Amino acid sequence: MEKNNETLHILRHSASHIMAQAVQKIFPNAKLAIGPAVDTGFYYDFDLEGHSFTEDDLRKIEEEMKAILKQNLTFEKYLIPDVQKQIDEFKAQGEIYKAELLEEHRNDNPTLYLTKDKDGNVLFNDLCAGPHVPNTTFIKGNAIKLLKVAGAYWRGNEKNKMLQRIYATAFWNKEDLEKYLNFLEEAQKRDHRKLGTQLDLFSVREEIGSGFVLWHPNLAVVREEIENYWRTEHRKRGYVIVNTPQIAKSKLWEISGHIDHYKENMFFIRKENEDEDQYIVKPMNCPFHIMIYQANRYSYRSLPLRMAELGTVYRKEKSGALSGLTRVQGFTQDDAHIFCTPEQLVDEINAIIDFVSDTMKIFNMTFEVELSTRPESFVGDIKNWELAEAGLKEAMDKRGMKYEINEGDGAFYGPKIDFKVKDAIGRTWQCATIQLDFNLPERFDIKYQDKDGTMKTPVMLHRVIFGSMERFHGILIEHFAGAFPLWLSPQQVCVVPISERHNDYASEVYNKLRNAGIRVKLDDRSESMGYKIREALQDNKIPYVLVMGDKEIEAGKVAVRIRGIGEAGTLSVDEFINIVKEKINSKTQELSF
């Protein structure tokens, strides 16, 4: 058997059998559920009454696995001759989950995999389609690692019993495992929640509520730059920008259908007395944008209408779902709604794809695309769906864009294209999305006048580029490991006088930079130069430090030190300002001169 990436999942699947064997050796009451290989390793789900796996158990199980591996066991495929008999046997053993699975696969020529010792004794068996490695010599004791224990519902259904899942990983050799563990450690250092505290970027307070983000001055600077970019780009691309209220009467949400379909995610404002109207905090911007559309009459000539807003919405989430900046209850969408005729649809979609791709380029991010098609329950005319799906495909095919298709995964109101960017941990986050909507234009009965003079219902597109400002900033923090490119850096330059007698010159330099519109900090504290440099570059991740002492003052220059690079010679202040301004304007990630 070849030891490559393609066969790695076979190794991992086999390792999961060894783990199950080890668990049942230590905990004979543990019932087996399922234990597949996944992208980064494998897991096995157990039902174990009366005991929760601990870190210590994981160590013991790992030791037991190593002991099992030393016995040089073989994996053997075994076609179940009498399925009913095997089901009864599983039931007698208490293996109710295996029995349930076998019940379902009874007509698929189900097989067991037997783990045998060299005398042919069966030490362990598991209902399994395989394949597996031939024997345990393929699984190296020093290349497996049990990682964590977590709860997981049987068959992923929250109505079912919660099982205990042990996550683990395995590689062909020790070196690959260590590489992976190092990667996990690196990823942890980039965690935006950790960096959020370290760099004083944001916080979430119990007194305010979970999932409501306080943007500290440092991250507010990043956001300001990104919003500036966002506005400029939207103007360039023919959008109009609007502002809408934070709350609306329940009537609006009745028309939009949100009360019927989205209630559990909405925040209701408590009424003081029964006569008052019920107000609801907006979970979406679309109804407001439609109301703006309704304020005017449109013809096919005046469409498409591209309406954008940095709109803050609030969505109630299940308590366990929240996380840092990436999953919150209050967030600002970089939302837009495009009202157009069916003929304009493909062009509009293409323009949005251009927009997304141009934007992600600036951050040096890659993304993958998924198309989700009509689900089982849907609204609108099936012909429109087919046209729309074909349109989305056409737009992507024309530009040679690769995409995955998630059949039946679209929203009930229309198909969608999702853009997923990759973060430091290799996890993909949904950012940009384009969704067609056949529902809201009907519900609000919006129209445009076509060439032939008749009134028709426009096609409506929802789209975001960043998704939410909160999530996108979380991704940015991880992507850059907190070391933002110059144009986004909360502080761009730190001015460090060597000793007190250089303070006057330093403050002159500081004023010059500040007047030039550069975000600069003067560090004239009575600390050592080395300390100030370290704090600026390493702790605060400021791109440039300007050091000045007698020599620089005499020459009218500054000594430049660059984050992650080191000393970069001396320049006049004007020269430095010109270079830095040019770099800021070009949004480059290159700091060196």
Add this chain to the structure above:
RNA sequence: GCCGAUGUAGCUCAGUCGGUAGAGCAACUGAUUCGUAAUCAGUAGGUCAGGGGUUCGAAUCCCCUCAUCGGCUCCA
């Protein structure tokens, strides 16, 4: 919402068997005036997440709530 873990100074953490809380960094004050990724000394800082209970006595044991973390589910 579910399973499990965690919550001690601004941050990172220690705190034994239940006997009234400690370090490093940061902050503040003073000294130092320094040539490229941590100068020295001193001072101050805590209702031990919140509430209830057991106890002569609780950071420590029990219960509830809140929050955070790892997952599951959800993410119209």
